[in-house]
Amino acid sequence: MKSIQLKVSTPKTSSRKELLVRLVYWIPLLIVFYVLSLLSLLALVVNFFSVLIRGRVSFSFAKIQQVANDYEYKFKVYYSFLTDERPPIIPEPN
Numbered sequence: 001m002k003s004i005q006l007k008v009s010t011p012k013t014s015s016r017k018e019l020l021v022r023l024v025y026w027i028p029l030l031i032v033f034y035v036l037s038l039l040s041l042l043a044l045v046v047n048f049f050s051v052l053i054r055g056r057v058s059f060s061f062a063k064i065q066q067v068a069n070d071y072e073y074k075f076k077v078y079y080s081f082l083t084d085e086r087p088p089i090i091p092e093p094n
Contacts, residue, residue: 029079029087029089032089033071036071036091037072043065
């Protein structure tokens with residue numbers, strides 16, 4: 001199992017222009033975040049029944065959950081003003 005490490009570089013000051021851009025940039029990020037959350041929830045249910053019936057985890061569904069969790073962490077760091085580094089709108093596969 002691989003652990004997750006997230007390094008956040010908090011800026012000392014932020015520009016007002018960046019804050020305005022951030023408000024517009026949040027819209028597609030939120031849409032992708034909610035879609036990934038829904039897919040992650042479905043993958044969780046499928047994996048639950050996979051373990052219950054077959055006795056093993058479906059790694060393709062576990063990968064969906066991993067991508068969704070990574071995206072959630074990057075999104076929440078940006079959303080809570082901890083960094084100015086914008087996460088990609090489309091999640092990057094690991």
